[in-house]
Amino acid sequence: MxxxxxxxxxxxxxxxxxxxxxxxxxxxxxxxxxxxxxxxxxxxxxxxxxxxxxxxxxxxxxxxxxxxxxxxxxxxxxxxxxxxxxxxxxxxxxxxxxxxxxxxxxxxxxxxxRGALDDVEDELFRFGRILSGSSELRSALANQVANGEAKAGLLHSLLGGRANPVTERLVTRLVTAPRGRSLESGIESLSKLAAARRSRVVAEVTSATPLSDQQKQRLADALARIYGRQVHLNLDVDPAVLGGVRVRIGDEVINGAIADRLEEASRRMAG
CATH class of the missing domain: 1.10.520 (Peroxidase; domain 1)
Structure with a gap:
């Protein structure tokens, strides 16, 4: 707009x-x-x-x-x-x-x-990852021949009782009325909307191995200082990421050794 x-x-x-x-x-x-x-x-x-x-x-x-x-x-x-x-x-x-x-x-x-906004954010992110990793599920949910009721039933079998009811409603609404959007872009928009509700930036973090709680906290604190807002981390593990962490916030990507990159970014912000 x-x-x-x-x-x-x-x-x-x-x-x-x-x-x-x-x-x-x-x-x-x-x-x-x-x-x-x-x-x-x-x-x-x-x-x-x-x-x-x-x-x-x-x-x-x-x-x-x-x-x-x-x-x-x-x-x-x-x-x-x-x-x-x-x-x-x-x-x-x-x-x-x-x-x-x-x-x-x-x-x-x-x-x-209900104090469940964090859960909804995380569930939207996880569902997006499942969707991107399953061409069969993506095809079933994007099938223009299948009616909305059938798609809603499939989603309920996947999410009912496993995800927050708000998550299920949001995803069902997107799948049954995509309005010309891809499911991936729709899920990403919902995730950003959930983060904005808490005035937070969403950072998609990919590391070669799972981050410890201390590493996650240090990363979140460093990114918060750079962006001037609280940052919510969506975490993913990919062994192909060698020697560091890849962080994507919107269209901006920070690649390489995280300590060096964040230090460099901090200096730029300070300058």
Whole structure:
């Protein structure tokens, strides 16, 4: 997103936080309703364009939201959607992407309230690794012929009772409504969203052998000093990584002996 859409999304995030600051708001129900609206707008181009049309007044678009969704969704969802359509969006898809992000964020808030956000982050990462390592599973979940119910059933057989319910809901939503994304990129986006919920950076760390608790803590502390934010480590082991650790944060990759690289990065930051 760029320009107006970035500002609109930022305002929507603030509104969601304000709504869910009250524990009386059913965040799980909010997530479900927002996901349903996402699916509707994804399939209805005319409505999507009408709700993001810059030529229409914000109040006119909010009135259309009330006309369409009153009685179909709860008051919190209605307020959130009304506020979003009053904002200006650079393109219609941005509005739908934003509603989907808020649906996923509302589910992450459920996990956060239960003290399970770390578990959800780790489970998303592990599922992504399983997915990348199994072409058979990837094909089954990406199969465009199979219906959503069959895919949801397969996921439940894999995750039900083994993963946090929030993790299962997020992954099921992605698999049954990918909206043109690959499963890998979708899982990565969910992981970043979970990390952002805790204002943390996600670092994918690959080492030749498992890191000790002390090594993990030193690495996390060093990266936190460099990036100025708490860093969550997603750990993987690959014997092909010789003599050090590979760290990827977003598009940035630190290769080689970790102590030397971090010392070099620290000097650059200090300079």
């Amino acid at each position: 760029n320009g107006a859409s970035r500002e609109a999304l930022s305002a929507a995030r603030e509104q969601l936080d304000a709504l869910t600051d009250s524990t009386s708001v059913d965040a799980a129900g909010l997530a479900e309703e927002l996901a349903a609206v996402t699916a509707l707008l994804h399939g209805e181009g005319t409505l999507r364009r009408a709700l993001s049309d810059p030529a229409k007044s914000g109040e006119a678009k909010a009135a259309l939201v009330r006309q369409l969704f009153t009685g179909q969704v709860g008051g919190a969802t209605l307020d959130l959607l009304s506020g979003m359509v009053r904002s200006r969006w650079s393109q219609p898809r941005d509005l739908v992407d934003a509603i989907e992000e808020l649906a996923n964020t509302a589910d992450l808030i459920v996990a956060q309230r």
